[in-house]
Amino acid sequence: MEQMKRKTVLTGIDGVYIPVSNRKQSEAWYIEHFGLEHGGDYLLAGRQEVFLRERLDQQVLTFRTNQWLENGESYEMPVVCFRTLDIAGLYEYACSNGIRVGQLLEHNWFREFDFYDPDGNKLKVWQPNE
Secondary structure, three states, X not given: OXXXXXXXXXXXXXXXXXXXXXXXXHHHHHHHHHOOEEOOOOEEEOOEEEEEEEOOOOOOOEEEEOOOOOOOOOEEEEOOEEEOOOHHHHHHHHHHOOOOEOOXXXXXXXEEEEXXXXXXXXXXXXXXXX
């Protein structure tokens, strides 16, 4: 009888990596505006590790897809999506503090908006509806 090979599985996402031009300035920005906390060599968004790393090129975190918008149009998709408990308050705060944001969108079961960090990384934040 042939021995069955054990399937190796992924068990979660340990961290995300965001390219920045100045790590210290970016850390301060994420802490001030989005409440991330120092976790050592990284920031924490809840229990998720966020590593800010200085980039050697101008690459930002996005790609184009036609599989996000209902009408199938091209969309610049962020790679990182954060979660919040108060998306309306966060959106109002971001708008009033000069952070570049997209429209706050209401869907059947969640709300979301896109925002850009000082390096032009497009990121998303969402909140499931109660």
